[in-house]
Amino acid sequence: LKPYRLLLERIIRFKKHTLSQKEEELLSLQGEMASTANQVFRQLNDADMKFGVVKNEAGEQVELSHATYSQFMISPKRAIRKAAFEKYYAGFGAFENTYAACLIGSIHNDVFYARARKYSSCLEAALFPDNVPLSVYNNLIATTRQHLPTTYRYFDIRRRKMGLKEIHHYDTYVPILTAQESERSWDDSVQLILKALQPLGNEYCRVLEKGLKGRWCDRYPNQGKQSGAFSCGSFDGDPYILMNYKPKVLNDVFTLAHEAGHSMHSYYSAKTQPYQYYNYTIFVAEVASTFNEQLLSHYMIQNARSKEEKAYLINHEVDSIRATMVRQTMFAEFEKRTHEMAEAGEPLTTNSLKSEYRSLLEGYFGPNFQIDDELSLECLRIPHFYRAFYVYKYATGLAAAIALSRRVLEGGPRELKDYLRFLQSGCSKDPLDLLKEAGVDMTTPEPVDVALKHYQHLISQLDELI
Structure with a gap:
């Protein structure tokens, strides 16, 4: 049984949160309910919601949907962005009480299960499977809050660059810089990624090149094909990647590097670990993927052909960090606050949810950001909130990736060996232990602090360049 010791110990950890046979049977009966x-929420949000139409730049009436909303938000015409924003949130406003009831029901469900299984809180129940202490979650929020003036500064830079007197939410996604998008074939992008990932060594790049030029990827959009991108690993076969690659879209190059990070993580773990320990946890999954994005961004910025291209690439990374660390931490704090309210017996209502979210928007966006009333409805439309305390892993994952990528880039053979050992480790140890051995201690505020100082440095560079 020695090879299964850790697996059995993990099962035994749950003993104190496992009920009697009759109690477990009773809990299982309400699974569907x-x-x-x-x-x-899914039926209302995905099937029933209609938002009307919005005129695009060509004066054509285009149906507003979850998919087209993001396209309207990058329109160079502010009137179009504003119209799409107002109409989109008017749709949610018409059903705000229904959306709120769904979210409140989900929160109460979390409270019920946490109490039934004798956890001290919903947060403890969510962090327990990964053996992550509450301090990791709280450090993320506290450290991110300390660095919020950096985001305020970025919004002010964005406002000035756009020539606006005041900045609104619908001004935060449109590119403030333009660059001639190179048309990169699939093979061109693969070669670019391989050059950027050279710090990971010849074997890593050789295996990845063979996979990306071979049959690891379903590469291009096709009729009836699922949108988006993801990686799917397996124990005794190749990892596979779904892409919808478009030759003129820079984000697709970063997406490919991201998914390649997942696939190489799967490849190394399956190659090194027995079946029971090859499948890594979500807590560490985003480290390997965003690590690759960090190396790609570093390489492209270092090799930019002009001041304008360098500024464009820096701004791309700034927006990525803002979306992944700052925004997701705001979401994480909202989840913490609302679950604590429910646990304390405070009534959750449509207005109390919106009020809590509004206070977070004011804190995270800063005193000079114009927060429209409609934006308080955003908290009702986030699907991840129905999988409580999940989104913080995006932020901690990127923080760890930034710290580890700096360590590999600035270090030598030892630092590379530490990182490759992490990729080979699967779930053979708890996630925090794996990351600590790789060179980053997530039980301290330092990794988040390092990541946000990097964010601050990028914004200073951007300010100088534009």
């Missing part, structure tokens, strides 16, 4: 709030 417990998912009702999420199911209602």
